Amino acid sequence: MTSRNPKNLKECRSCNELKPRNQFRPISGRGRSPLCKTCQNKKTKKLLKAHYKDSAPRLCPCCNEMKPTSDFQAKVSNLMTGKLWIANKCKDCRRSNFLTRSLREMFEMMREKGLNV
Numbered sequence: 001m002t003s004r005n006p007k008n009l010k011e012c013r014s015c016n017e018l019k020p021r022n023q024f025r026p027i028s029g030r031g032r033s034p035l036c037k038t039c040q041n042k043k044t045k046k047l048l049k050a051h052y053k054d055s056a057p058r059l060c061p062c063c064n065e066m067k068p069t070s071d072f073q074a075k076v077s078n079l080m081t082g083k084l085w086i087a088n089k090c091k092d093c094r095r096s097n098f099l100t101r102s103l104r105e106m107f108e109m110m111r112e113k114g115l116n117v
């Protein structure tokens with residue numbers, strides 16, 4: 001037996017290198033990613049690049065405008081299957097939603113403190 005596989009090492013399913021466990025991102029409730037951070041970053045970039053390159057403009061249901069895919073935030077939700085999560089609203093709408101929400105929360109907080117706003 002020449003194989004040396006100490007418990008703190010893990011084999012990356014992409015580059016097949018044995019790397020320390022802290023080089024693998026934890027996945028909530030499912031241990032750690034099968035890919036090392038380097039491969040994960042590379043694969044994520046590649047998937048997103050392909051997504052932005054190939055996709056047609058999308059209709060944002062919030063502002064009712066056709067916008068390029070690059071205006072919709074995308075994240076890789078499953079690296080092994082290449083499944084993406086894509087925001088249904090464009091970046092502008094998401095940002096303004098966020099702003100209105102934080103403003104409203106601020107006003108509510110001030111009212112609770114007895115301020116007249």
Ligand SMILES: [Zn+2]
Binds near residue numbers: 013015035038039
């Ligand atoms: Zn790797």
Ligand SMILES: [Zn+2]
Binds near residue numbers: 063089092093
């Ligand atoms: Zn929009």
